[in-house]
Amino acid sequence: MVLKSTGSVPCTLQIVNYFSMHIAVAGNIGSGKTTLTELLAKHFRWETHFEDVDENPYLHDFYEDMQRWSFNLQIYFLNTRFNHILEIHKKGTTVIQDRTIYEDAYIFAPNLHSMGLMSTRDFENYYTLFNLMSSLIRPPDLLIYLRASVPTLVHQIQKRGRKYEITIRLDYLKRLNERYEAWIESYNLGKMLIIDVDNNQFTESREELSKVIDRVDAELFGLF
Numbered sequence: 001m002v003l004k005s006t007g008s009v010p011c012t013l014q015i016v017n018y019f020s021m022h023i024a025v026a027g028n029i030g031s032g033k034t035t036l037t038e039l040l041a042k043h044f045r046w047e048t049h050f051e052d053v054d055e056n057p058y059l060h061d062f063y064e065d066m067q068r069w070s071f072n073l074q075i076y077f078l079n080t081r082f083n084h085i086l087e088i089h090k091k092g093t094t095v096i097q098d099r100t101i102y103e104d105a106y107i108f109a110p111n112l113h114s115m116g117l118m119s120t121r122d123f124e125n126y127y128t129l130f131n132l133m134s135s136l137i138r139p140p141d142l143l144i145y146l147r148a149s150v151p152t153l154v155h156q157i158q159k160r161g162r163k164y165e166i167t168i169r170l171d172y173l174k175r176l177n178e179r180y181e182a183w184i185e186s187y188n189l190g191k192m193l194i195i196d197v198d199n200n201q202f203t204e205s206r207e208e209l210s211k212v213i214d215r216v217d218a219e220l221f222g223l224f
Contacts, residue, residue, distance in 0.1 A: 023096040027146030028176050030157040035203050037098045049097040070112045071122040077104045082133045105130040107179040139189035148197035193219050
C-alpha cells in the first residue's frame with residue numbers, strides 16, 4: 001500500500017492499493033448514490049458499476065403500472081446485480097457499485113408485497129431465488145449507506161428531473177425509508193459507513209466531500 005497526496009480534495013491522502021475490494025453504495029431513490037459513487041471513484045481511482053437505469057426494459061412500465069410489472073422488474077434487477085457482482089469478483093481490481101443486491105430483497109420487493117403490488121406467490125418465488133444467489137457471492141468489503149429524509153429525497157429527485165420518477169408518491173418513499181432503516185439496523189455482513197445526507201452536502205461542498213473521504217479512509221485503511 002502506498003500513500004500519496006492528491007489535488008482532487010484539499011488536505012486528504014489518496015490511497016493506492018494493490019489488492020481488490022468491493023465497495024457498495026446503498027440508499028433510497030434520490031439519496032445521491034450515483035453522485036457519491038462517481039466522486040469516490042474519481043478520488044480513489046476505483047472502477048465503477050452503476051445501476052442500469054436507461055437500458056432497463058421494465059422501469060418506465062413499472063412506474064406506470066406497479067402491480068403489473070413489479071415481479072418482472074425485481075427479477076430483472078436480481079439477475080443484473082448478481083451478474084455485476086460476479087464480474088466484480090473476476091476483475092481483481094477495486095470496484096465501487098451503485099446499489100446492492102440486498103436492497104431489492106430486503107426493501108423494494110417486500111415493500112411491493114406489503115402494498116399488495118406483488119402477489120405472495122411471486123414474492124416467495126423471488127425470495128427463494130435471491131437466497132440461492134446470495135449464498136454464492138461475497139458481501140461488499142464496505143457498505144456505504146446514504147441516510148436521507150423524505151424532503152431531501154424529493155428535492156433531489158426533482159432536481160435530476162427523470163420523467164418516470166415524477167409520479168413517485170411520498171408514502172412510497174416513506175415506506176422505503178422505514179425498510180432501509182430496519183435493514184441497516186440488522187446489517188451484519190461486514191463493515192458499514194452511514195452518511196447523513198441531510199447534514200452533509202457532499203455534492204455541493206468540497207469540504208463536506210473531504211469528510212466523507214476521510215471516513216472511507218478510516219473504514220478501509222484505518223488512517224484516521
